[in-house]
Amino acid sequence: MLEGLMAQVERIVILTGAGISAESGIDTFRSAGGLWEQHRVEDVATPEGFARNPNLVLNFYDMRRAALASVAPNPAHAALARLEREFAGELLLVTQNVDDLHERGGSRSVLHMHGELKSALCSACEMRSPWHVTMIERPPCPVCQAPTLRPDVVWFGEMPYEMGRIYAALENCDLFVSIGTSGAVYPAAGFVAEARANGARTLELNLEPSEGSRLFHETRHGPASALVPQWVEEVLGG
Numbered sequence: 001m002l003e004g005l006m007a008q009v010e011r012i013v014i015l016t017g018a019g020i021s022a023e024s025g026i027d028t029f030r031s032a033g034g035l036w037e038q039h040r041v042e043d044v045a046t047p048e049g050f051a052r053n054p055n056l057v058l059n060f061y062d063m064r065r066a067a068l069a070s071v072a073p074n075p076a077h078a079a080l081a082r083l084e085r086e087f088a089g090e091l092l093l094v095t096q097n098v099d100d101l102h103e104r105g106g107s108r109s110v111l112h113m114h115g116e117l118k119s120a121l122c123s124a125c126e127m128r129s130p131w132h133v134t135m136i137e138r139p140p141c142p143v144c145q146a147p148t149l150r151p152d153v154v155w156f157g158e159m160p161y162e163m164g165r166i167y168a169a170l171e172n173c174d175l176f177v178s179i180g181t182s183g184a185v186y187p188a189a190g191f192v193a194e195a196r197a198n199g200a201r202t203l204e205l206n207l208e209p210s211e212g213s214r215l216f217h218e219t220r221h222g223p224a225s226a227l228v229p230q231w232v233e234e235v236l237g238g
């Protein structure tokens with residue numbers, strides 16, 4: 001349905017989720033055997049869970065940060081980096097992922113709306129600092145020296161990052177593409193409706209129909225490592 005329209009596209013917003021990193025070996029959240037089957041979401045992904053048992057939460061994120069060393073970007077990440085380099089129009093890449101595979105795949109500009117594993121947030125001074133090691137030992141904040149660091153990720157009930165910039169781009173884009181996300185978590189799950197309301201075409205690339213599939217003009221189902229390079233080729237090929 002979108003074929004042939006790609007040549008006219010000037011402003012694209014792309015939203016990625018855990019599915020784009022699945023083939024790199026990072027667990028998704030809601031798949032069978034995914035992170036939410038291994039851990040209770042209210043224990044590890046809420047401010048209340050962190051207040052109740054900080055060691056459990058720090059360990060959960062320390063393990064996931066350490067695991068980044070043994071994974072690599074896949075062809076879907078590389079294709080989006082190629083799109084950023086070669087697309088003549090405007091592109092905003094928004095990811096819900098806290099991994100660094102878009103950057104390691106070559107993307108230069110990535111908006112991490114749910115934060116990043118390789119960043120620390122100080123609960124005392126509220127500053128964010130690059131972070132590459134464990135937090136379980138309560139290291140001091142590099143800015144204020146207080147032992148009050150937490151993972152710089154967005155938990156349920158917290159405000160995702162950069163919402164103003166994202167909604168501004170959704171208002172102005174002519175194509176919104178959602179890749180590898182279940183559409184189960186707001187506000188990201190509402191982006192497709194926001195983009196459509198502003199006149200954009202919408203495309204879902206996902207292994208299987210997501211919770212919000214019916215909201216898209218077009219859906220394509222299959223692994224991101226195949227679908228994303230193919231779609232990027234269509235856009236750049238005109």
Ligand code: BJW
Binds near residue numbers: 016163206208
């Ligand atoms: C493949 C594949 C392959 C597999 N190839 N595909 C209504 C409106 C607004 C808010 C709410 C609402 N109702 C409730 C809320 C509040 C809440 C919420 O959404 N709750 C839901 C349970 C309903 N939201 C919040 O609290 C958010 N904050 C907020 O709303 O603030 C107020 C506000 C209002 C309005 C505007 C702005 C702000 C915060 C949400 C924070 C989410 N945090 C987490 C944890 C981050 C840290 C961490 O990583 O640990 O973010 S939860 C988790 O879910 C993580 C993910 O980013 C997020 C989404 O998951 P994702 O990426 O979609 O993964 P999966 O596993 O669900 O799906 C994977 C998909 O990939 C599947 O579809 C597979 O098929 C596919 N796939 N392999 C292609 N090879």
